[in-house]
Amino acid sequence: MTYRSHFFWLLPGAILLAGCGDAAPDPAPGDAPTEAAMPADKEAWLANLRAPCGQAFPGQLERAPETxxxxxxxxxxxxxxDVCEDDExxxxxxxxxxxxxWDRSRTWIFRPTDDGRIELRHDHRMPDGSEDEVTWYGAWTIAEGTANQQEFIRExxxxxxxMTRGWRVIIEPGxxxxxxxxxxxxxxxxxxxxxxEPMPEPPPPAWGYEDGGGPPR
Structure with missing residues (x-):
C-alpha cells in the first residue's frame, strides 16, 4: 500500500471524528480584544505633563515627616x-x-496602559548606572482624576x-x-x-541614562 492509499484510508475516520464535536463558532467582529479608551481626564493630564517638554525647573521640599x-x-x-513620547x-x-x-539617581516614569490607566514607576540608579536595590516600584491610577491632578494608589x-498609600502628582503648565x-x-x-520660568540649561542625564541608556521602552 502506498503513502497515498494510507492517507485516503485515514481521511474518512478523521472527518467522522471531527463531526462528533461541536464546531467552534466563528468569532463575531465584536469579540476581538480591543484597547480601552483613555479617559478624558487622563488624556488631558498626560497632555499637560508633556507641555513643558525639554525644560528643567527648580523646586524645593515642602513637606516631610520627622522621620x-x-x-x-x-x-x-x-x-x-526629558522624554515626552505618547507611550512614555x-x-x-x-x-x-x-x-x-549632585544626586542624579532618580527618574519618574509615567506610561499610559492599554486598560485606560496611567502607570507610575520609580527608576533608581547607582552612580555607575546600575540598578539600586530598591527600584521600579510604583502604582497605577485607580480612580477619576482631573486634567491637573492624578493619584497612583498601591493595591x-x-x-x-x-492606611492606603500612594502618590499624588499635580501638573499646571506654566x-x-x-x-x-x-x-x-x-x-x-x-x-x-x-x-x-525654566532654568537656562537642562541638567546632565540621570545616572544610567547616559548615551540613551535606561529602562526598556
Whole structure:
C-alpha cells in the first residue's frame, strides 16, 4: 500500500471524528480584544505633563515627616521634562546636596496602559548606572482624576495601620509641578517645582541614562 492509499484510508475516520464535536463558532467582529479608551481626564493630564517638554525647573521640599532623612529642606531640587513620547514620559529628579555634590539617581516614569490607566514607576540608579536595590516600584491610577491632578494608589500590599498609600502628582503648565506621597489621601512627603520660568540649561542625564541608556521602552 502506498503513502497515498494510507492517507485516503485515514481521511474518512478523521472527518467522522471531527463531526462528533461541536464546531467552534466563528468569532463575531465584536469579540476581538480591543484597547480601552483613555479617559478624558487622563488624556488631558498626560497632555499637560508633556507641555513643558525639554525644560528643567527648580523646586524645593515642602513637606516631610520627622522621620524622613532624604532631604534637609535647603537643597536645590530640579525636575527635567526629558522624554515626552505618547507611550512614555520621563522626568529625571536631580538633587544638589548641601555639600555641592549632585544626586542624579532618580527618574519618574509615567506610561499610559492599554486598560485606560496611567502607570507610575520609580527608576533608581547607582552612580555607575546600575540598578539600586530598591527600584521600579510604583502604582497605577485607580480612580477619576482631573486634567491637573492624578493619584497612583498601591493595591499590592496591605499595611499594618490600615492606611492606603500612594502618590499624588499635580501638573499646571506654566505654574507648578508637585510630586509627593500620600496616606489616606493626605500629603505625607512633598516637593514643589516652579514652572513659571525654566532654568537656562537642562541638567546632565540621570545616572544610567547616559548615551540613551535606561529602562526598556
Amino acid at each position: 524622613s532623612t532624604m532631604l534637609q529642606g535647603e537643597e536645590l531640587l530640579v525636575v527635567y521634562f 514620559i520621563r522626568l529625571p529628579f536631580h538633587i544638589e546636596q548641601l555639600d555641592g555634590e 499590592d500590599q496591605e499595611w499594618e495601620d490600615g 505654574v507648578r509641578y508637585v510630586y509627593g506621597t500620600i496616606r489616606d489621601g493626605e500629603w505625607n512627603w512633598r516637593v514643589d517645582f516652579d514652572l513659571s
